[in-house]
Amino acid sequence: QRRLALDRDRVLPAHRAQQRQRDAAHRPQCQQGEGAVVGEQGPEPAERPGEQGRIHAADDQGEQHRHGGRGPAGAGGCRGHGAGHYNPLPPHGDPRVGPRIVAPGSPPPGEANAPSPAAPRPTRPLGPKSGRRGGASAAALHASPARADALASTPGTARRTATREEDSVRQDIDRLMRERGLAGMVVFAYDRYNTAFYYATGQRIHYGMYVRAADGRAHLIHDAMERDQAAQVGCECSSFAQHQLNDLIEREGRPARAFGVLMADTCASLGIAGPVAFFGDLGAGFAYDMLERALAENPALKVDRGHPDVLTLARMTKSADEVEVLRRTSQGAVAAIERLREHLGQLKRDGDHFRNGNGPVTLGGLRHLLHEEFLAHGLEGGETIVSQGRDAGVPHNRGNDADLLRAGAPLLVDIFPGEAGGGYFSDLTRTFCMGPAPAPLQRLFADVHDAFRLAMDRLKVGDACRDSQERVCELFEQRGHATPRTDATAQEGYVHGLGHGVGLAVHEAPRLGGPPSNTQPLVPGMVITVEPGLYYPSQELGVRIEDLVLVREDGTFENLTPARYDLEVRPGA
Known part of the structure; x- marks a missing residue:
């Protein structure tokens, strides 16, 4: 006890040490005379705190200031501000082909002997x-x-x-x-x-x-x-x-x-x-x-x-091991969306609806199919979005499982599976139409796809993350759509930011949007979404395209979710 008291004097504040010395002096009397010492008990968690008013201190999603998260000490987090290089996008006007940045897991262009992505980051x-x-x-x-x-x-x-x-x-x-x-x-x-x-x-x-x-x-x-x-x-x-x-x-x-x-x-x-x-x-x-x-x-x-707090800053960029896990979750997401596309192409039309071997096809059945594929890749699906028509026009409407799949309506599928039991996520969105798409849906899809290609083509290390949002807003405004710049309260048109970071949470720093004070630059190690969309629930229309992109150490960009972008699915074709 004397040794412990001396140690406490050295470490604890003085008032704490004095109190514990008094406790130590009194303890033998209690043990001998009053039997007041209570035996050690197991750690039973008492009542859990209420669910209301919850604090998620580690997942602060506010806009970020000028800091790049992980990087060499003294570098301010802004590494590699030079322009990135990646393969150009396909010719303008072909929405069936997606941007070809860098194949997942491949070395950057011209670097056949580049180190393995799994190697620890040299910076x-x-x-x-x-x-x-x-x-x-x-x-x-x-x-x-x-x-x-x-x-x-x-x-x-x-x-x-x-x-x-x-x-x-x-x-x-x-x-x-x-x-x-x-x-x-x-x-x-x-x-x-x-x-x-x-x-x-x-x-x-x-x-x-x-x-x-x-x-x-x-x-x-x-x-x-x-x-x-x-x-x-x-x-x-x-x-x-x-x-x-x-x-x-x-x-x-x-x-x-x-x-x-x-x-x-x-x-x-x-x-x-x-x-x-x-x-x-x-x-x-x-x-x-x-x-x-x-x-x-x-x-x-x-x-x-x-x-932002220190964990928000640290999680803003990913280590080599984290990137490998994100690649695996993204492979599962791509497999699920491609399985869905294949399944849709095998359905039989029944008037304005569709059937398979089990009867009429519902949105709930499509959701179940996606989750089956997630499980096959060791992933969990969470609140997958499978919505159509009017519901597709509200960005985060999850859709109604009982709704029958309809011909000619936008089918918006946003999946964000993560590791089973908690871990790293992916994020991927595609919009489908069963059969020929009506002209208004075709025009809306073309506008979104053009904005998507523009944003992907202009990504550049060192630029402010919100710069991409500004470019997309300008394109949409030129084509007559409301944006957060023209009407912050708009519920139709382009009504959200261009993207966000993905990691242990589906939404984390950085933000590709927000107020002008969000000057956070795009730096190597970030994993971000690019997801423009247009929404007109009054017209039963909604379109979004989303991919997950890694900012590589050499300034190039890797598309982690390279699934097909075709709007129309022709059953039996």
């Missing part, structure tokens, strides 16, 4: 990680001997050394924290998967607290049921039970306050003092209560209010 050199805290100093977290060893690795689990790629990702976070002047970050998962925890640790841990100092030292507190995943993170770890979480909840009265105390103590043990970035997926009241208690327990902590 992010790796250095030795700082030593981790352990031994006697780790015990500064705990106010009782029962918790004295909680910062040691959990018994029975072997701690894995982080891979080169994982170290590279985390060193990006450390670099961004130092550039922002942060002392550290805390990521909290409260009995559910969240993208911030997965990104920071590389593991799908549903119940845990990950604390990382800006110098690379880290500690993970986890549920004992997830100790194997925790051991894979590659840092020191302990379980909630070792911290006597249930006793702490009883003492504090509410789970949020107990987690706040644990958070404050863990930061103190790592020497974190100053601004801290906090991330999680929590109800607003729960998050406020937890942070308020943490700041009261450890006044040396401050909440980082910077925008």
